[in-house]
Amino acid sequence: MAAQPLVSVRTLTKSYGNKVVLKRINLDVAEGEVVALIGPSGSGKSTLLRCMNHLEGQDSGCVLVAGEPVGYVLKNGELHEASDKILSHQRRSIGMVFQGFNLFQHMTALENIMEGPIRVLKLPRPEVEQQARRLLNLVGLGDWADHYPLQLSGGQQQRIAIARALAMKPRVMLFDEPTSALDPELVGDVLEVMRTLAQEGMTMIVVTHEIGFAREVCDRVVFMADGEIVEQGLPGKVLLDPQHERTREFLRRLL
Amino acid sequence: MRDCPEAAAVDGVMPLQGWEIPTLPDDAPLIPRPQPWTPVAAVFCVAIFAFLLWRFLENPVVDRAVILEYLFKDVTLRGVGVTLYLTAVSMVAGIAGAILLAIMHLSDNIVLSSLARLYISIFRGTPLLVQLIFWGYLGIFTPDISLSLPGIGTLFSVPTSDVVTPMVAAILALSLNAAAYSAEIVRSGILSVPRGQVEAARSVGMTRFQAFRRVVMPQALRVIIPPMGNEVIAMLKGTSLVSVIAGNDLMTNLQNVYSQTFQIIPLLIVASIWYLILVSLLTIPQSWLERRFGQSVARPRVRRQQSRLWNMRLRSVTPTGGRS
Numbered sequence: 001m002a003a004q005p006l007v008s009v010r011t012l013t014k015s016y017g018n019k020v021v022l023k024r025i026n027l028d029v030a031e032g033e034v035v036a037l038i039g040p041s042g043s044g045k046s047t048l049l050r051c052m053n054h055l056e057g058q059d060s061g062c063v064l065v066a067g068e069p070v071g072y073v074l075k076n077g078e079l080h081e082a083s084d085k086i087l088s089h090q091r092r093s094i095g096m097v098f099q100g101f102n103l104f105q106h107m108t109a110l111e112n113i114m115e116g117p118i119r120v121l122k123l124p125r126p127e128v129e130q131q132a133r134r135l136l137n138l139v140g141l142g143d144w145a146d147h148y149p150l151q152l153s154g155g156q157q158q159r160i161a162i163a164r165a166l167a168m169k170p171r172v173m174l175f176d177e178p179t180s181a182l183d184p185e186l187v188g189d190v191l192e193v194m195r196t197l198a199q200e201g202m203t204m205i206v207v208t209h210e211i212g213f214a215r216e217v218c219d220r221v222v223f224m225a226d227g228e229i230v231e232q233g234l235p236g237k238v239l240l241d242p243q244h245e246r247t248r249e250f251l252r253r254l255l
Numbered sequence: 256m257r258d259c260p261e262a263a264a265v266d267g268v269m270p271l272q273g274w275e276i277p278t279l280p281d282d283a284p285l286i287p288r289p290q291p292w293t294p295v296a297a298v299f300c301v302a303i304f305a306f307l308l309w310r311f312l313e314n315p316v317v318d319r320a321v322i323l324e325y326l327f328k329d330v331t332l333r334g335v336g337v338t339l340y341l342t343a344v345s346m347v348a349g350i351a352g353a354i355l356l357a358i359m360h361l362s363d364n365i366v367l368s369s370l371a372r373l374y375i376s377i378f379r380g381t382p383l384l385v386q387l388i389f390w391g392y393l394g395i396f397t398p399d400i401s402l403s404l405p406g407i408g409t410l411f412s413v414p415t416s417d418v419v420t421p422m423v424a425a426i427l428a429l430s431l432n433a434a435a436y437s438a439e440i441v442r443s444g445i446l447s448v449p450r451g452q453v454e455a456a457r458s459v460g461m462t463r464f465q466a467f468r469r470v471v472m473p474q475a476l477r478v479i480i481p482p483m484g485n486e487v488i489a490m491l492k493g494t495s496l497v498s499v500i501a502g503n504d505l506m507t508n509l510q511n512v513y514s515q516t517f518q519i520i521p522l523l524i525v526a527s528i529w530y531l532i533l534v535s536l537l538t539i540p541q542s543w544l545e546r547r548f549g550q551s552v553a554r555p556r557v558r559r560q561q562s563r564l565w566n567m568r569l570r571s572v573t574p575t576g577g578r579s
Contacts, residue, residue: 004273004275011281011282058285060285061282062285066274067275067276072285074277074279074283077279077283079283079285080286080288081285081287081288082288083288
């Protein structure tokens with residue numbers, strides 16, 4: 001584990017209108033660490049994740065990924081809004097997996113995976129295709145390369161989406177409730193892929209309601225409520241012996 | 256992080272590469288991106304427009320006295336009235352026809368869908384001008400419009416020229432043509448509504464017509480309105496074509512005037528001013544409609560009232576509430 005945090009959230013504040021959804025959040029994630037963000041809906045965990053790759057802008061504070069403030073350029077102690085080009089460059093190393101998959105509907109599974117490396121990284125097509133097929137095998141969908149997203153089940157789509165994010169060789173992967181839109185019997189396949197990734201040493205931040213996954217795979221569980229981090233620590237500690245009433249209340253309802 | 260690391264593995268194993276965490280004060284000020292060229296561009300544009308406007312106004316051909324005289328003259332205003340009337344009637348008829356054609360086109364019935372396709376191909380495939388002339392001179396093809404049944408005799412018969420006046424001919428031509436074009440717009444709107452919506456509507460017991468009317472069409476309208484706005488504007492300006500069959504719309508009236516007075520440019524400017532005003536007015540209801548039908552996909556805003564309403568509804572469906 002590197003001494004410096006790979007992802008560092010600093011006093012991040014965000015509000016929609018006059019509703020404050022993130023209240024001065026501080027969070028450090030080390031390289032190779034797998035962190036689960038849990039909490040009731042509306043607690044701000046998804047917003048926090050979306051701030052990490054600047055899909056949402058913040059009111060104050062910042063997110064550093066490998067030392068760079070995402071969406072901003074640091075000059076003389078001030079954070080200047082980055083150009084679209086810089087932001088796009090920063091996002092290359094931040095993979096994102098959405099609750100609703102968001103695969104490109106007009107491309108096959110293989111094309112979905114190849115799009116980023118070819119258009120953004122400008123890598124040669126044969127090399128990219130080889131890598132994409134390896135990724136398809138990794139997520140267990142080697143035979144589905146030429147299918148369009150709507151011809152695939154939700155679980156298959158989500159695994160393609162993970163492969164699409166991995167194709168950019170990101171330093172950190174963000175998962176926004178990756179299994180919430182899936183049938184129960186399809187959840188396992190997706191979690192299996194994520195488990196493999198975690199074992200490979202990928203840095204992952206996962207917003208999830210899968211307590212089992214958080215307990216078995218994650219290095220740390222962060223519980224959020226009302227835009228604040230209520231408590232965090234080892235999964236065994238937070239999930240089995242929570243210190244705060246809000247955490248206890250949440251876990252009681254979930255189990 | 257700026258130069259992309261040449262990662263070795265596909266599986267996301269990262270090369271361990273160092274990075275520096277910059278010294279950063281808590282709550283460092285966030286500076287929005289400056290846009291230094293915006294004022295420059297604005298000044299530049301204003302200068303160009305001012306120059307063009309000046310060149311235009313100081314031109315002797317642009318006789319302001321004539322423009323002002325004719326802008327609100329009776330002949331102009333009557334023309335505006337006819338243009339608006341033609342547009343409104345033809346567009347309403349055209350949209351009604353378009354919805355019918357779109358439904359026919361999407362129908363499983365091969366006769367209906369073929370008919371719709373044939374109609375659309377004919378009315379889109381021939382020039383509007385030709386269609387106008389055809390309806391205007393319908394009397395040449397059939398001097399009388401009559402209905403005769405064998406054994407009963409002629410039920411009625413009227414001279415074509417009495418029924419199909421230039422105005423009726425214009426409305427016929429414009430609305431039949433608009434129906435063909437708009438049918439494709441309506442069809443694309445209907446196709447944009449996911450199948451599940453119909454299935455859900457049918458599952459709550461709606462008839463096919465109810466599902467179409469209450470669920471499909473309101474969602475289709477969101478897609479339909481912008482291109483349909485184009486159609487209305489094209490129609491408004493397309494009414495100027497009726498001059499060939501002596502309709503007395505704005506353009507025809509002014510043409511008649513300048514063919515005698517030879518004040519061609521000033522009167523064309525009068526016509527342009529009116530068309531511009533009418534089109535600008537039309538965009539107001541369009542944006543209103545877009546907002547009305549775009550609500551459901553607009554960016555979410557915090558709405559307190561809605562949640563209160565929701566709670567009330569919830570209470571009324573729970574067993575204890577809403578009964579007494």
